[in-house]
Amino acid sequence: MGAPPTSSASGGAKGRGFDKLNHLRELLPESVVLTDPDVVEGYRFDWSQDPNAGTPIAVVRAEDASQVQTTVRWAAEHGVPVVPRGAGSGLSGGSSAVDGGIVLSLERMRAIEIDTECQVAVVEPGAFNREVKLAAAEHRLWYPPDPSSYEICSIGGNIATNAGGLCCVKYGVTTDYVLGLDVVLADGRLVTLGGKRIKDVAGLSLLKLFVGSEGTLGIVTRAILRLVPEQAARSTLVATFPTVDASARAVVAMRRTLRPSMLELMDAASINAVEDYRPMGLDRSAGALLVAQSDAPASARPEEIGLMRDACTAAGATEVFVTDDPDEGEQFVEARRAAFPAIEARGTLMLEDVGAAVPLLPDLLAAIAAIAAEHDVEIPVVAHAGDGNTHPIIVFDEKDPDSVRRAAEAFAAVMKAAIRLGGTITGEHGVGRTKKSALPDQLGEDVMDLNRRVKEALDPQGILNPGAVL
Incomplete structure (x- = not known):
């Protein structure tokens, strides 16, 4: 093409x-x-x-x-x-x-309509994730996909990258909530896929083809999003560990039998970046921090939190704190959300989004640490640890050519490490243009060929987001 x-x-x-x-x-x-x-x-x-x-x-x-x-x-x-x-x-x-x-x-297309009978939101692509959540909450409904940037990211962008977020460990990612799409194709035709119905297997699953396609196959102009009843009360557990490996082993232990509604990890560098950026009382001496939540029914929640506590203690946690106070719990969640802007304040960033199967999380984190040492770069890590999705963030000096070179080499090495572990170069941020060179290594030539054939069928001129993904 x-x-x-x-x-x-x-x-x-x-x-x-x-x-x-x-x-x-x-x-x-x-x-x-x-x-x-x-x-x-x-x-x-x-x-x-x-x-x-x-x-x-x-x-x-x-x-x-x-x-x-x-x-x-x-x-x-x-x-x-x-x-x-x-x-x-x-x-x-x-x-x-x-x-x-x-x-x-699509920033001007911001309309939101809540259909309480069907429990869906009919949304234009420019609406922010936060706006959809607030509109649903007025009817005691909830839109679960929850990127860290939910206050400033748009639904169209979430659909383009199949965004996940902090709640995805239990509640899934964007594609799990997309019931219908209006899409403008490369020749200008507008097609409607899916609708307000929950079940629909008529024809090929074209709806899912466009979720995560990053604007390379068509342009979403309207989405029908499934809503669920508002989230139940939550208990929050915060555990500090002497090392990242210990925190990762706690995650693996929890996920063998539990499905927390949130399970997030911050390493020492990200903890200290947040404290420098917006002091929140985090333990600067900790090697890693886990923020976990349970929204199990009130009768079952103490047991689930207790099992989380046991897993953390067995993995070597130095402190485990539990609160049922929603405001207190939200403070720790906000600390995790603040990691990206906090780390950005330290220098120019190359943003990674690699993932692996949950049992291999300790190996992935160890590989990232080794790459940071080998290339002499700082790589703070935050993670949606409960589903094995890590965000290594490479910090470098854009005015120093050697720093830029080492950062680029580390960026490529992190993706290769994830692929070696049978993982992925992107869990939720998308391939875009910054990761496309590594995509063939993950998918292989036969699957790359299938991707290209789909692209050529829907966009034979190659005018939709050229240079992205493929």
Whole structure:
């Protein structure tokens, strides 16, 4: 599949580029198509700050599905790349702009409707995860997918990467809650997949094909999300350990028989980063910290918490603290959520998202520590430990070429280590552009070929998010 043509900055090609944009401006309201360089600059990067991000010729801030269709039809006609974008909180360069392309922002499409009879939320892609949770909570319902960035990430982005989060160990990830999608295809057609019904096996499972496809197969303009009754009261357990290995062994022991509603890990570097950034009373001397929760029925919760405590103690925890106070428990959860911005304050980041089967969590964490030592880089780690999904965060000095080189080598080595353990290069952030070089090593050539054939079937011109994933 060939790369889509891009505009040139000289001669007749430049003139043709202006003609293209004038045509687009004629098709859409004036306020929707933005070309001011300062505005466009703000749409080049997602949170990963991918240094290879290109410069688009315009930003389209669509207000409804018909404007998305119009933009995609125009792009197909002129062979212009389209990069869909939500809130820009992605961590793998999945919405990095490309030269000569259009950034199609869905940030204005924010409508939310709660259907209490069907227990679903009908949501436009620009709505924030937090907004959906709050709208559902008004009806004593709950939308469980819970990324650390839930306050600032959009539902469209969550669907694009099949985001998980802190509650996924018990409640699953985004795909488990997507019942229906409206998707604009690469030729501008809008298709409706699924609906408000719980069970539906009519035809191929195309709905799930688009979840996690990172905007490479189509652009989501509406989602029907399954809701569940509001979460029960929770008890929180916080355990400190002398080493990361001890905390990982506690996780493995818990997961043999238990399914906590949350099981999060922070290593010493991330603990201290949070304390430097926003002092919260965490134990700076700890080698690792586990934050676990149980939302089992009141009659069963003490037993589940007791078994968690026993697992931590047996693994060598130096302290185990339990609280039934929701506000007190939430303080520890907030400390875990603060890890990304806290570590970002220490330098430039390369963000990893590798995972392995839960019994191999100690091996994965040991491999990450060895890579940090070998390449002389700091790699704080936080993890959705209960499902084996780790977030090693490589900190480096972008102004020091040697630091950049060592960080890049460590980044590649971490992904290779996960693959060696039968794991994955991304559990929930997506492949984007920053991890695509490692994807063949995980999937193998036959599966890569299947991926390419699906992409070519749905986007034969290659205009949808080119350069991402494949």
